[in-house]
Amino acid sequence: MDNPESVQEFWDGRYRTGDTPWEKGFGAPPLAEYLERSTFSGRILVPGCGHGHDVRLLALKGAEPLGLDMSPTALAKAKEYAPAGKEDYLLGDLFQLDANLQGSFDGVFEHTCLCAIDPAHRQKYVKAVVGALKEVGELLAIFFVHIEDPDGPPYPISIDEIDELFHPFFDTIDQWWPNKAFSGREGREQMRLLRKR
Numbered sequence: 001m002d003n004p005e006s007v008q009e010f011w012d013g014r015y016r017t018g019d020t021p022w023e024k025g026f027g028a029p030p031l032a033e034y035l036e037r038s039t040f041s042g043r044i045l046v047p048g049c050g051h052g053h054d055v056r057l058l059a060l061k062g063a064e065p066l067g068l069d070m071s072p073t074a075l076a077k078a079k080e081y082a083p084a085g086k087e088d089y090l091l092g093d094l095f096q097l098d099a100n101l102q103g104s105f106d107g108v109f110e111h112t113c114l115c116a117i118d119p120a121h122r123q124k125y126v127k128a129v130v131g132a133l134k135e136v137g138e139l140l141a142i143f144f145v146h147i148e149d150p151d152g153p154p155y156p157i158s159i160d161e162i163d164e165l166f167h168p169f170f171d172t173i174d175q176w177w178p179n180k181a182f183s184g185r186e187g188r189e190q191m192r193l194l195r196k197r
């Protein structure tokens with residue numbers, strides 16, 4: 001699945017048929033846990049936002065998040081929810097981000113987008129995130145690791161590979177294993193706060 005139209009059709013089809021096991025109906029518990037003790041504010045890009053639960057969680061805590069997704073069906077659902085704050089949504093492909101959005105975000109929030117992307121495009125993902133951030137910008141990530149099934153999505157990724165992908169472009173501010181998780185993901189997610197170099 002290399003061309004963007006097939007990728008979009010794949011994801012939109014999953015939402016149209018309700019084949020969305022990742023969709024839990026509320027924001028990621030590790031993000032909620034983080035926002036109880038810290039802030040992640042300013043203009044935040046949330047790539048692969050799906051129904052937008054994380055977007056609204058960030059907005060509730062004062063951020064101005066933009067939820068980006070290539071599935072029109074997912075975004076239509078996201079927009080049905082009552083606004084939580086200053087959130088917005090955009091239909092689009094992270095790999096073809098509009099020129100006016102490049103370098104415009106204080107932060108990027110990653111959750112189940114990287115693991116959804118074909119492993120062959122992981123470096124492209126990192127470059128897209130780096131490109132979206134302002135000169136001074138941070139990536140807050142929930143990396144879904146310890147995925148057993150090799151036939152993704154979600155595609156398995158190791159801690160070593162995460163290091164290799166991000167270390168050339170980011171300094172690690174903090175990394176930890178969150179206490180809270182969706183049922184079944186306990187101990188399988190690592191969080192990192194990374195600052196663009």
Ligand SMILES: C[S@@+](CC[C@H](N)C(=O)[O-])C[C@H]1O[C@@H](n2cnc3c(N)ncnc32)[C@H](O)[C@@H]1O
Pocket residue numbers: 007011012022023024047048049050051068069070071074092093094095111112113116117
């Ligand atoms: C596994 S789902 C996770 C959705 C959401 N983060 C959640 O946890 O509910 C992956 C999402 O990424 C979106 N996606 C995949 N590739 C993308 C791309 N290149 N640009 C934008 N969105 C993408 C899909 O449409 C899908 O909504």
